[in-house]
Amino acid sequence: ITQKQSEAVDRLKRNIAYLNENDQVFKSFQLANTAMMIQMVIAKDIRFAKGRDFNELAGNDASLFNNIEFFKNYDNRNEPIYRPFQLAFLLMNIESTFNKESIDRNEIVDLIWFPTGGGKTEAYLALTALTIIERRRHNLDFDTKGVSVMMRYTLRLLTAQQFERATFLICALEFLRKKLEGSGLGGDDNKITIGMWVGGTTTPNQLKELGEDYKWRRLFEIQNLAEAKRANRFPISYCPWCGCDLLTEKDGNFERGFEKKMQGQTINGLEVFCVNNSCLFEKLLPISFIDDELYNKPPTLLFATVDKLVRLSHKNEAANLFKSPLPIDLIIQDELHLLTGPLGSLTGLYELAIEQLCNRDGRRPKIVASTATTRNTSSVIKAMY
Numbered sequence: 479i480t481q482k483q484s485e486a487v488d489r490l491k492r493n494i495a496y497l498n499e500n501d502q503v504f505k506s507f508q509l510a511n512t513a514m515m516i517q518m519v520i521a522k523d524i525r526f527a528k529g530r531d532f533n534e535l536a537g538n539d540a541s542l543f544n545n546i547e548f549f550k551n552y553d554n555r556n557e558p559i560y561r562p563f564q565l566a567f568l569l570m571n572i573e574s575t576f577n578k579e580s581i582d583r584n585e586i587v588d589l590i591w592f593p594t595g596g597g598k599t600e601a602y603l604a605l606t607a608l609t610i611i612e613r614r615r616h617n618l619d620f621d622t623k624g625v626s627v628m629m630r631y632t633l634r635l636l637t638a639q640q641f642e643r644a645t646f647l648i649c650a651l652e653f654l655r656k657k658l659e660g661s662g663l664g665g666d667d668n669k670i671t672i673g674m675w676v677g678g679t680t681t682p683n684q685l686k687e688l689g690e691d692y693k694w695r696r697l698f699e700i701q702n703l704a705e706a707k708r709a710n711r712f713p714i715s716y717c718p719w720c721g722c723d724l725l726t727e728k729d730g731n732f733e734r735g736f737e738k739k740m741q742g743q744t745i746n747g748l749e750v751f752c753v754n755n756s757c758l759f760e761k762l763l764p765i766s767f768i769d770d771e772l773y774n775k776p777p778t779l780l781f782a783t784v785d786k787l788v789r790l791s792h793k794n795e796a797a798n799l800f801k802s803p804l805p806i807d808l809i810i811q812d813e814l815h816l817l818t819g820p821l822g823s824l825t826g827l828y829e830l831a832i833e834q835l836c837n838r839d840g841r842r843p844k845i846v847a848s849t850a851t852t853r854n855t856s857s858v859i860k861a862m863y
Contacts, residue, residue, distance in 0.1 A: 533727060602812075677785070
């Protein structure tokens with residue numbers, strides 16, 4: 479056994495002991511795993527299959543979509559399960575999530591490496607769930623609103639794919655917040671939400687674009703289902719909870735799960751909701767992707783591309799993402815190996831600014847990086863952080 483392997487085993491043992499010695503930490507750990515179990519179910523169980531017309535869902539038992547007893551009694555041969563490295567990764571980061579003075583938090587960038595398709599996303603989603611829960615349950619003397627976790631990507635395609643996965647987790651956490659009385663996850667004034675902060679070719683940057691820019695405005699003018707689906711440029715097309723299409727035929731009519739909120743002649747919001755009456759999120763999905771709304775009400779989990787950080791030096795309102803009473807708790811940099819050359823240099827410069835924005839009263843974020851290759855990762859991490 480090598481020295482690094484021995485250190486990893488010792489760290490794992492320390493974290494398991496920390497978990498056993500702290501009852502409230504253990505309860506938060508249980509909640510995080512419950513959220514992960516639920517998101518695995520809604521991601522994989524055929525009864526939650528994504529992208530279905532409303533008419534395909536109409537006959538389903540509503541308890542599937544809004545009753546916690548369904549998940550408590552879940553019985554399926556494909557029962558959700560962690561891969562060993564996923565559970566080990568979560569366990570190794572317990573103490574550094576709860577103890578803000580932890581050496582593993584303040585002096586180490588944790589790198590999770592596994593080949594493409596091996597399950598890295600599931601591993602850091604579990605840590606994301608634990609971090610969000612820790613912020614809400616263990617900071618009762620503070621206002622816990624605002625960004626808790628920031629996930630950063632280098633490619634917009636990757637961002638859109640991972641955003642879709644993460645919406646399952648956020649809906650699972652929001653489900654638990656609503657359904658578990660006394661969970662400590664917050665009231666209705668502090669929903670658990672997710673937001674996408676990327677360039678204007680992927681999402682509208684301003685609300686006024688929904689009425690002025692043809693490529694965004696067009697969706698609201700179409701009354702034909704097939705044409706509307708082709709025109710939908712938003713980064714979401716179905717409910718991440720029950721799977722119902724957000725553009726669908728319902729009771730013989732065409733309905734959309736997108737609605738502009740108006741104040742006189744001015745668009746002051748975009749509501750995204752499920753059109754399935756049996757769904758927990760029929761009134762509002764906890765999802766936003768327009769810059770104006772992200773700045774006005776920062777999400778719990780923020781997805782961003784590294785190039786979007788440049789907005790901090792051009793758009794004053796972008797700083798609102800970092801102005802919450804509690805600073806960001808966790809930063810996850812995916813696809814670390816792509817941060818080389820000029821892109822890596824530019825991102826490294828902005829890391830200094832991000833670190834200053836996130837550090838407050840001696841509290842700093844935990845940093846995790848993810849990669850499918852370990853080539854030059856040590857030098858890249860040293861240069862970046």
